[in-house]
Amino acid sequence: MAVIPVELAGRGYQVHVGRDVIDRLGSLAAPFVRKSRLVVVADTNAWRHHGERFSQAAHSAGWAIALYEVPPGEGSKSWASLQRLTDWLLEQEVERGNHVFALGGGVVGDLTGFACAILKRGCGFIQIPTTLLAQVDSSVGGKTAINSSTGKNLIGAFHQPSLVLADLATLDTLPEREMRSGYAEVLKYGVLGDRAFFDWLQHNGSQVLARDPEALEYAVATSVAAKARIVAEDERETTGARALLNLGHTFGHALEAQMGFSDRLLHGEGVAAGMVLAARYSARRGDLGDSDASLITRAVEGAGLPSEIAALDMDTDGAELVTHMLHDKKMDAGTLPFLLLRSIGAAYLAKDVDLKDVAAFLDEQL
Ligand code: NAD
Ligand code: ZN
Numbered sequence: 001m002a003v004i005p006v007e008l009a010g011r012g013y014q015v016h017v018g019r020d021v022i023d024r025l026g027s028l029a030a031p032f033v034r035k036s037r038l039v040v041v042a043d044t045n046a047w048r049h050h051g052e053r054f055s056q057a058a059h060s061a062g063w064a065i066a067l068y069e070v071p072p073g074e075g076s077k078s079w080a081s082l083q084r085l086t087d088w089l090l091e092q093e094v095e096r097g098n099h100v101f102a103l104g105g106g107v108v109g110d111l112t113g114f115a116c117a118i119l120k121r122g123c124g125f126i127q128i129p130t131t132l133l134a135q136v137d138s139s140v141g142g143k144t145a146i147n148s149s150t151g152k153n154l155i156g157a158f159h160q161p162s163l164v165l166a167d168l169a170t171l172d173t174l175p176e177r178e179m180r181s182g183y184a185e186v187l188k189y190g191v192l193g194d195r196a197f198f199d200w201l202q203h204n205g206s207q208v209l210a211r212d213p214e215a216l217e218y219a220v221a222t223s224v225a226a227k228a229r230i231v232a233e234d235e236r237e238t239t240g241a242r243a244l245l246n247l248g249h250t251f252g253h254a255l256e257a258q259m260g261f262s263d264r265l266l267h268g269e270g271v272a273a274g275m276v277l278a279a280r281y282s283a284r285r286g287d288l289g290d291s292d293a294s295l296i297t298r299a300v301e302g303a304g305l306p307s308e309i310a311a312l313d314m315d316t317d318g319a320e321l322v323t324h325m326l327h328d329k330k331m332d333a334g335t336l337p338f339l340l341l342r343s344i345g346a347a348y349l350a351k352d353v354d355l356k357d358v359a360a361f362l363d364e365q366l
Contacts (some may be wrong), residue, residue, distance in 0.1 A: 026061030043104025113144030132182025181268025194343030
């Protein structure tokens with residue numbers, strides 16, 4: 001069991017990581033529960049597998065449950081589902097001082113978090129992330145959003161949860177491919193800022209993916225601690241520190257967009273391929289040694305994640321991929337900052353990248 005603090009002035013919170021976190025709901029959530037009925041928003045799959053354990057823990061604490069199920073998939077991060085959810089939360093008489101529980105992956109966390117950000121100008125919420133990606137990334141840091149027809153996550157708010165309960169036993173039922181996709185974000189923390197963690201993952205990554213309890217706990221706790229440090233430094237993405245979390249995401253976003261944000265390429269798969277591209281592009285600029293670039297490629301490959309975009313069969317070219325990057329919201333005053341690497345564990349934001357050069361580089365990779 002690990003407890004990681006997210007230190008934000010006046011609004012800090014804790015992330016509990018372990019296999020029995022849900023079973024301890026009664027004691028962990030008690031400070032946030034004002035009514036004897038918990039208002040729970042849950043992903044259908046997560047609830048099917050883990051709802052009973054959650055209900056038992058709630059019932060032993062003397063709490064009933066009002067449940068709202070969200071169908072799986074990115075489609076649930078829409079205006080229509082936000083409207084349905086906020087209407088339901090109002091029917092449940094959720095007040096500003098109450099907390100809503102979000103149980104599921106990043107989709108449920110982002111949707112519920114945003115609903116709570118705007119419900120009566122902001123009520124509390126508790127994240128219970130049930131995917132690896134949500135445990136190491138989306139449940140921590142307070143970014144909440146839905147998608148618009150123009151792009152992903154374009155309508156949203158910063159709204160921090162009051163508590164995060166990352167129960168590792170929920171990952172027992174996570175499909176293999178989702179597990180690998182989340183692992184890309186774990187690897188990202190090593191590559192962007194922690195060489196020792198990257199080295200540890202080289203030796204223990206297969207145990208993490210096999211859901212070995214000890215390895216998984218160490219990987220999730222280390223990732224959460226890295227995210228917590230960066231979020232504490234730059235809560236609202238204003239100083240640049242938080243931009244580090246986008247390592248692999250500019251390239252990855254272009255790949256995801258080219259695939260139509262579909263199941264053909266999951267977010268973590270795009271990030272994995274994007275990290276390899278960021279590493280190779282850094283090496284091409286002479287910033288990163290070839291041996292570090294190869295180690296990153298091998299770590300991605302070894303996790304069963306895509307490392308070669310040529311193999312993705314995308315029917316595109318470098319110029320088109322760059323156009324997708326320009327539609328990404330991270331663009332700043334006409335320039336596109338790129339997260340590049342000086343070594344494994346040392347990412348930096350390059351603001352002098354020539355997009356024609358990036359397109360030429362991508363053509364070589366395709
Ligand atoms: P997801 O929420 O779509 O879940 C993936 C799949 O796993 C779904 O089919 C879901 O039903 C299923 N599932 C969830 N928990 C399960 C369990 N324990 N057992 C079996 N199946 C389970 O996907 P995700 O990868 O968790 O999140 C992706 C979303 O997160 C995207 O919308 C992305 O934009 C967002 N995101 C947000 C942030 C942030 O900072 N807010 C960061 C990264 C990603
Ligand atoms: Zn990501």
